[in-house]
Amino acid sequence: MLRIIDNRADALTELRRICDRMYDDQTTHKEATVQQVLQAVKRQGDRAVLHYTEEFDQVTLQPQQLRVSGSEIDAAYQQVPQNLLSAIRLACRNVEAFHKKRVPKSWVEFEKNDIVLGKRYTPVDRAGLYIPGGRAAYPSTVIMNAIPARVAGVPRIVMTTPPGTHAVNPAILVAAHEAGVTEIYRVGGAQAIAALAYGTETIPKVDVISGPGNIYVTLAKKLVYGTVGIDSLAGPSEVLVIADETANPVYVAADLLAQAEHDPLAAAILITTDPKLAKAVAVEVERMLVNHPRRMLTEKAIANYGLVVIVDSLDVAAELSNEFAPEHLELEVEDPWALMERIRHAGAIFLGKSTPEAVGDYLAGPNHTLPTSGAARYASALSVETFMKHSSIIHYSAAALNEVADAVIDLATAEGLPSHAESVKLRVQGEAKKMRLSENPPSPIDDGKGG
Secondary structure (H helix, E strand, O other), X not given: OOEEEOOHHHHHHHHHHXXXXXXXXXXXXXXXXXXXXXXXXXXXXXXXXXXXXXXXXOOOOOHHHOEOOHHHHHHHHHHOOHHHHHHHHHHHHHHHHHHHOOOOOOEEEEOHHHOEEEEEEEEOOEEEEEOOOOOOOOHHHHHHHHHHHHHHOOOEEEEEEOOOOOOOOHHHHHHHHHHOOOEEEEOOHHHHHHHHHHOOOOOOOOOEEEOOOOHHHHHHHHHHEOOEEEOOOOOOOEEEEEEOOOOOHHHHHHHHHHHHOOOOOOEEEEEEXXXXXXXXXXXXXXXXXXXXXXXXXXXXXXXXXXXXXXOOOHHHHHHHHHHHOOOEEEEEOOOHHHHHOOOOOOOEXXXXXXXXXXXXXXXXXXXXXXXXXXXXXXXXXXXXXXXEEEEEEEEOOHHHHHHHHHHHHHHHHHOOOHHHHHHHHHHHHHHHHHHHHHHOOOOOOOOOOOO
16 A cells, blocks of 8 residues: 655655665675676686576576577567567657757867867767566667667667576567667676676677666676776666646556556655545555556555655645655646756656656657666766767967966976976977077078188
């Protein structure tokens, strides 16, 4: 049953507890296990990957079976219904169109005295995508990770995904092919992250790893950061709905369950100004759970991380939401655009009664890989920039260097770095010498032969 709270202090306590749900008393032990996996894969390559795949996934593979073949991808197209293929292609088009608007442009500006400053954006050489398996197959996650990498111009997009009991889910393979993945490997867990970070005989080392996973995958990404870049440390999914008396309790209940059905750690929160709506939503959630196909895990998520908070005003609702900084925020109120002005922290904001979070999960266009567990206070959605980096461009003419030379020398001297200062002095002195020579050229040498 959804808990209902009408006290602001209690609400804050609960929101903080939910925000911290990703890590538990076993996290230190899990991190030690992950560290062991990482080191084994780093030293032993494919051998360790295959060992841990058998141990953790109960799937025995040979090295040549790690990479998914072209014939398997062709076969997957025969297994995916036409309506699903059409939906995958629509999602790819929408996500690509949105992310093309986000590609940063290189630029230079010419300042006074021949100073040129700018930035040059280039993609990484290799991107690694982790696509989770287990409870369900997620072709949408493939699309949301692969399309931005492709739009960024990454030439090699490598995907790993758990092998499953028999084979990789065909919808995953089709989505990967449609989204531009260049190679796919059937490996999951911390061993997949290790293989992408360090490389093995079969799986290439990449530059950036993106994609969500369980706690072992998340800890592995945390530990390899620095060896490679990562998108974020994704936690369990969460939605926070702010609703007033105009909201439909059936819609709100459905949206809460849409998050809760992801995972037993998923969070589903409603903040409302209407006590009647709060009770009606709680009743609807119970009704919808009765015949829910994923009732066991969804009920567990609702029991542990489901919450309804009754507040006096939408201002208070916005304050509590900003404290929680939700991954997904739905504004099911009379004027969602006005309320959005009071929102500072959220991964994605869904405005109005006809915008369920599910449309953003699948094909609206903006990325569904979002900051969780309060990270929306400082982080943003996965984007084209995740797979790009920029280089600063700096050019000074001799005259421009001469103008700032004393300041650079003073700063270098203050920091006790004499060679920094000398590198400027030598250039300034050299230019000054050239200037004197051009103004006073040496007299011709008398060769003694006369006129």
